[in-house]
Amino acid sequence: MSVSFPDKEKKRVEEIIEHYPQKKAAIGDVLYLAQKQFGHISPEVELYVASLLDLPASYVHQIVTFYTMYLENPVGKHLMLLCNNVSCMLCGAEDMLAKVEKKLGIGPGETTKDNKFTLWTVECLGACEMAPCLMIDDKLYGNLTVEKLDKLLDSVE
Amino acid sequence: MAKVKLITRFFEIEDANLLPIYEANGGYAAARKVVTESWPPDKIFSTVKAANLRGLGGAGFPAGMKWSFVPKDAEGPKYLVVNADESEPGTFKDRHIMLKAPHLLLEGAIIAACSINAEDIYIYVRGEYYQPTQSLERAIEEAEDAGFLGKNIFGSHKNIKVHLHRGAGAYICGEETALLSSLEGFKGWPKLKPPFPAVKGLFSKPTIINNVETLSYVPIVIDKGPEYFAKLGVERNGGARLFGISGHVKKPGVYELSLGTPMRELIFDHAGGVRGDRKLKAVIPGGSSCPVLTADEIDVNLDFDSLAKIGSMLGSGGMIIMDETTDMVKVLLRICRFYAFESCGQCTPCREGTGWMTRIMERVASGEGTSQDLDDLYDVAGMIGGNTICPLGDAASLPVLSFVKKFRAEFEAKVSAAKVPAASGKKSAGEEI
Ligand SMILES: Cc1cc2nc3c(=O)[nH]c(=O)nc-3n(C[C@H](O)[C@H](O)[C@H](O)COP(=O)(O)O)c2cc1C
Ligand code: FES
Numbered sequence: 001m002s003v004s005f006p007d008k009e010k011k012r013v014e015e016i017i018e019h020y021p022q023k024k025a026a027i028g029d030v031l032y033l034a035q036k037q038f039g040h041i042s043p044e045v046e047l048y049v050a051s052l053l054d055l056p057a058s059y060v061h062q063i064v065t066f067y068t069m070y071l072e073n074p075v076g077k078h079l080m081l082l083c084n085n086v087s088c089m090l091c092g093a094e095d096m097l098a099k100v101e102k103k104l105g106i107g108p109g110e111t112t113k114d115n116k117f118t119l120w121t122v123e124c125l126g127a128c129e130m131a132p133c134l135m136i137d138d139k140l141y142g143n144l145t146v147e148k149l150d151k152l153l154d155s156v157e
Numbered sequence: 158m159a160k161v162k163l164i165t166r167f168f169e170i171e172d173a174n175l176l177p178i179y180e181a182n183g184g185y186a187a188a189r190k191v192v193t194e195s196w197p198p199d200k201i202f203s204t205v206k207a208a209n210l211r212g213l214g215g216a217g218f219p220a221g222m223k224w225s226f227v228p229k230d231a232e233g234p235k236y237l238v239v240n241a242d243e244s245e246p247g248t249f250k251d252r253h254i255m256l257k258a259p260h261l262l263l264e265g266a267i268i269a270a271c272s273i274n275a276e277d278i279y280i281y282v283r284g285e286y287y288q289p290t291q292s293l294e295r296a297i298e299e300a301e302d303a304g305f306l307g308k309n310i311f312g313s314h315k316n317i318k319v320h321l322h323r324g325a326g327a328y329i330c331g332e333e334t335a336l337l338s339s340l341e342g343f344k345g346w347p348k349l350k351p352p353f354p355a356v357k358g359l360f361s362k363p364t365i366i367n368n369v370e371t372l373s374y375v376p377i378v379i380d381k382g383p384e385y386f387a388k389l390g391v392e393r394n395g396g397a398r399l400f401g402i403s404g405h406v407k408k409p410g411v412y413e414l415s416l417g418t419p420m421r422e423l424i425f426d427h428a429g430g431v432r433g434d435r436k437l438k439a440v441i442p443g444g445s446s447c448p449v450l451t452a453d454e455i456d457v458n459l460d461f462d463s464l465a466k467i468g469s470m471l472g473s474g475g476m477i478i479m480d481e482t483t484d485m486v487k488v489l490l491r492i493c494r495f496y497a498f499e500s501c502g503q504c505t506p507c508r509e510g511t512g513w514m515t516r517i518m519e520r521v522a523s524g525e526g527t528s529q530d531l532d533d534l535y536d537v538a539g540m541i542g543g544n545t546i547c548p549l550g551d552a553a554s555l556p557v558l559s560f561v562k563k564f565r566a567e568f569e570a571k572v573s574a575a576k577v578p579a580a581s582g583k584k585s586a587g588e589e590i
Pocket of ligand 1: 242
């Protein structure tokens with residue numbers, strides 16, 4: 001097998017498993033760990049995670065495809081999640097999408113040519129009081145205007 | 158009836174997310190009392206029952222009563238699960254609690270765990286909540302170091318461990334049985350009840366699931382006494398809750414109001430009224446699955462029973478305000494797409510029905526619809542509700558039924574403006590789409 005965790009991550013897998021009376025329950029966090037380590041969950045990574053948890057690879061695949069936050073395919077350096085649920089829509093999410101499309105030249109599901117940004121439109125991020133809002137990687141940005149968004153995109157390294 | 162500061166008190170104290178500050182403001186007194194005075198389970202749940210604390214995740218089930226359903230003679234481990242999945246569109250209150258008062262939640266969870274003799278608490282946090290997760294991680298560490306969590310808590314013989322579990326992006330995992338499936342390492346598929354989780358839940362053991370906010374009120378109930386809490390609200394709806402208000406409103410945010418406060422007071426006094434002083438058109442009272450209210454229906458009090466009486470729900474307390482410029486057809490399409498995307502696919506009426514409704518709504522919204530479409534929409538919605546394992550089916554159909562009924566003229570205008578396709582004829586929803 002060509003993918004494998006370094007020792008530190010291997011230890012972390014053991015720690016995660018300890019939180020549950022059944023090994024299978026650790027799959028969620030182990031997948032996050034794998035995603036961090038390998039960038040996305042390729043079939044090879046699925047196989048590796050399956051071996052760590054004594055599960056069939058097909059089982060791991062089911063989990064990866066059921067949940068939206070496990071990446072089956074590579075994304076750009078930054079993953080942008082633009083909320084377009086009701087409150088954000090009422091407060092201008094469509095203008096935000098148009099701005100991103102114009103400035104970066106990508107639509108939902110696409111990645112910029114320089115591989116810097118991947119854009120997803122997503123459901124309510126639980127931050128409707130800051131509508132319209134988006135996340136870039138693990139950070140939340142709210143109360144956006146077209147101007148603020150423009151500056152924000154420029155500020156991302 | 159008005160604004161109160163029970164949970165939000167901690168939002169206003171600087172650094173109340175940190176243990177020393179939380180403790181200096183009375184934090185952990187309730188849990189310490191319950192643990193060191195060895196309150197028996199009955200005493201805990203009868204206190205919470207007397208306070209009329211309702212479940213604030215959406216369904217409003219009385220909290221103390223739920224805890225009493227765990228069989229007393231059950232052997233082996235029991236679990237308390239905290240529902241921090243907060244994904245119902247329009248809802249954001251739990252995020253504020255986890256960020257600003259994580260110890261209040263932990264304290265409430267400790268007390269609830271004592272009431273069912275659970276030694277393990279799992280907090281299921283939605284995956285996108287990175288900062289709230291970090292805030293909880295830190296709080297758990299602080300509480301463990303202080304001896305409030307872990308072995309022999311507060312110097313007693315009790316052991317309570319808290320485990321954080323991150324979700325991974327699936328709205329359905331907020332539904333309690335789906336959440337348990339997900340926690341066990343399965344897909345987030347809901348299960349039929351009975352057996353109820355209180356009897357056979359996580360890892361097949363007795364399990365109580367409560368929302369973040371419900372548990373956060375528990376220390377307050379113990380501190381202030383159940384009579385105080387019950388009296389603050391109205392009959393059967395004790396105390397207060399956090400209302401999240403967003404959309405076309407001047408001051409969106411979280412407001413803590415006693416239950417029974419008039420809706421008008423929240424919208425116009427606390428949240429400043431409609432943005433741009435436009436006219437109010439509609440309100441979704443408690444998350445996107447609740448039947449919509451017209452501007453004429455907002456003279457209602459904010460408690461579970463009053464909203465049920467007018468055919469809607471208080472739900473998660475996430476209120477969405479829409480002004481006169483709002484295109485209701487577009488909003489409903491947005492809601493339909495959400496439920497179609499989030500249906501777990503297990504039950505046919507929900508899996509297929511949410512897709513049908515979305516495709517019909519796409520047609521209506523794009524001006525290609527017919528009035529037959531509106532009738533079909535109504536029929537399909539009627540066939541989903543009540544015919545599924547979990548209430549996501551109802552959550553998807555209630556908005557459709559209420560939007561089309563209450564804003565029929567707007568929907569009619571959209572379809573009558575549309576050119577009628579040649580040889581359309583009457584078709585069943587199934588074959589047409
Ligand atoms: C589709 C669906 C989604 C739900 N999402 C949530 C949620 O995100 N958070 C929550 O606390 N409850 C949610 N619930 C309600 C839970 O099933 C459950 O009633 C609640 O967690 C119980 O806690 P409580 O009694 O303290 O309210 C959802 C229910 C359904 C049907
Ligand atoms: S609708 Fe965008 S955060 Fe809730």
